[in-house]
Amino acid sequence: MSLQQFISQAISPWMKKEGPNSDIVLSSRVRLARNIQDVPFPMLASTESLVSLSDRVKSEYSGHSHHRFGTIELLNTGDMKQNEKRVLVEKHLISPALSDESRAGAVLLSEDESLSVMINEEDHIRIQCLLSGFQLSEALKLANEVDDWLEDKLDFAFDEKRGYLTSCPTNVGTGLRASVMMHLPALVITRQMNRILPAVNQLGLVVRGIYGEGSEAQGNLFQISNQITLGKTEEDIVQDLQSVVLQLIQQERAARKALLEQSRVQMEDRVYRSYGILAYSRTMESKEATKRLSDVRLGIDMGIIKDVSANILNELMILTQPGFLQQYAGEVLSPEQRDQRRATLIRDRLRLETKKDN
């Protein structure tokens, strides 16, 4: 398979569309947790009843067409190879728990992969809409439509007082988790993140580093999501998150501008060094790859690097994950082999860009 072919298969169609503010917000996601009346939650339900649920969803919805998402297909995790599941996890279409721990786990996927509905994860149903850029309201609208579409044929566990009933008390009420993935390198470089994080937490929002643990966010990527699901309307939850994200966007833009004005040479040096390392390395750990890719993406967004497309960060961040590297190689790889493959893949991908110019 050629690299171009592989990329076009590996990158979800929704990712290729450029969303609003996509220089800072890479993607927006809305998730709704739902359960079926009179069936215990997946943790305690009999395997029989879980199988019957996924079969039911399959017969009612799989192969059917949704007016927004087109044809929807159901995949059973039990029928999939380990690496196929891993690839779906790396694309954020299913969770690691659904891939590895669920009984009778399944996922309904739309063709463009902007919609995935996990069956028998922690809750019976988890609707997820993923859009590129900063499009939280749109994602909520789509998730709501899918919710109505499913509710047409499935009886959801709902209580007048507590709302949608979920396995975990942190999801009860709306069952809504809205989140954005943000690239905030300038706020990290200028050491403003340490000041901003506690403030954001105080507003009932959670900030987490992606592809990293604790406060150390690899690749300067942060996921920001709501914590509270009970007592507010879905629209209010999304709006509260949106207003904080908008402020972060402004702060990040201001920090980038200040960096360019005050330390242009240092920024150019940082960006080009990382570019050079990506373009010529022969082995690279994923941690370094994310860091360098973040620098290059910042360089592109700041106008320092002009001939590389901006979605290279999103693309390579996914493509250089172990599951994808192994899928591309067509075999299981040791960590050392992966590091070599990763370096090769990144070099080849960057070369595609230069070829495009000629």
Next chain:
Amino acid sequence: MLCQECNERQATLHFTKIINGEKTEIHICDVCAKEKGDHIPGSKGFSIHQLLSGLLDFEQPVSHPTSQGGTSRREALRCPSCEMTYDKFAQIGRFGCADCYKTFQSKLDPIFKRIHSGNVVHGGKVPKRIGKDLHLHKEIEKRKQELQALIAKEEFEQAAELRDRIRSLEKSLAEKKEG
């Protein structure tokens, strides 16, 4: 500082645990951290539910004597549908089924308040199909109470009218269920 597990590598993970005022410090290296896995926050085995259970279990007595003095009131709280006990719920931080919400009803407000900054009542979307039924159920309940009040006051003429109204509501609810 050397790792306290293997005493070979440098400790890179420093972790302080304070439980009931008792402080424990752990200093270990990456390798041992991965092996110990479950016990260290941030490692793969540590889940939100374990964190939560700390939050849910605030009724737990500080000392944990191995009492044999019969079943406590807490233990008696058991969901009739899925057999989940409140103790177990507090331990794993997850409900077993929708009915657990009713069974543990009396305990939930303080928990939800903590998790959802003071909120205990849903304020969002109502499912369209089931939602309509809920609305009807609610109205029937209300009318039935009014009916009792009318009978108590011996206002039989109005009571009869109300009874007919309730019947028609119940009929439309039944029709909806069949349709």
